[in-house]
Amino acid sequence: QVQLVESGGGLVQPGGSLRLSCAASGFTFSSYVMSWVRQAPGKGLEWVSTINSGGGSTSYSDSVKGRFTISRDNAKNTLYLQMNSLKPEDTAIYYCAAISSAYYTDYARYEYWGQGTQVTVSS
Numbered sequence: 092q093v094q095l096v097e098s099g100g101g102l103v104q105p106g107g108s109l110r111l112s113c114a115a116s117g118f119t120f121s122s123y124v125m126s127w128v129r130q131a132p133g134k135g136l137e138w139v140s141t142i143n144s145g146g147g148s149t150s151y152s153d154s155v156k157g158r159f160t161i162s163r164d165n166a167k168n169t170l171y172l173q174m175n176s177l178k179p180e181d182t183a184i185y186y187c188a189a190i191s192s193a194y195y196t197d198y199a200r201y202e203y204w205g206q207g208t209q210v211t212v213s214s
Contacts, residue, residue: 092117093116093118094115094117095113095114095188095189096205096206097111097112097187097205097207098111098112098114098208099111099208100208100210101209101210101211102211103177104212104213104214105177105178105212105213106176106177107177107212108173108176108177109174110171110172110173111171111174111185111187111208111210112171113125113127113169113170113187113205114169115169115170115189120168121145121168123144123190123202123203124141124142124143124189124190124192124193124195125141125142125188125190126138126140126141126142126195126201127139127140127170127185127186127187128185128198129181129184129185129186130183130184130186131180131182131183132183136198138152138195138196138198139151139152139154139159139172139185141161142161142170146162146163146165154180158175158176159173159175160172160173160175161173170187172185174210177210177212178212179212179213180212181212182212184207184208185209185210186205186206186207187204188205189201189202189203189204190202
């Protein structure tokens with residue numbers, strides 16, 4: 092069956108770094124656009140970043156641009172998010188999600204979601 096399993100979250104001090112991973116199985120990972128979406132406590136979903144199926148094109152929200160880097164390894168069926176210069180406002184559950192269209196800011200169009208990994212930025 093389809094699985095997206097995130098890992099790499101945790102507690103980090105402001106200014107620190109974390110690298111999230113998302114291991115995919117049960118579908119043709121290399122055919123899908125992949126995104127990271129987060130949800131802060133008490134708030135709705137917030138799109139963070141998207142990478143196209145081949146890995147050659149990326150997009151970022153203004154809130155993370157210049158600090159986060161999305162990448163993928165299609166040979167390993169794995170998506171990554173390198174997060175640097177973390178801020179307390181980055182505290183959230185981070186989800187990876189797969190979509191077969193270009194409407195990556197429309198959460199209802201995503202076909203597969205992971206269970207999420209908690210990132211907490213606090214001193």
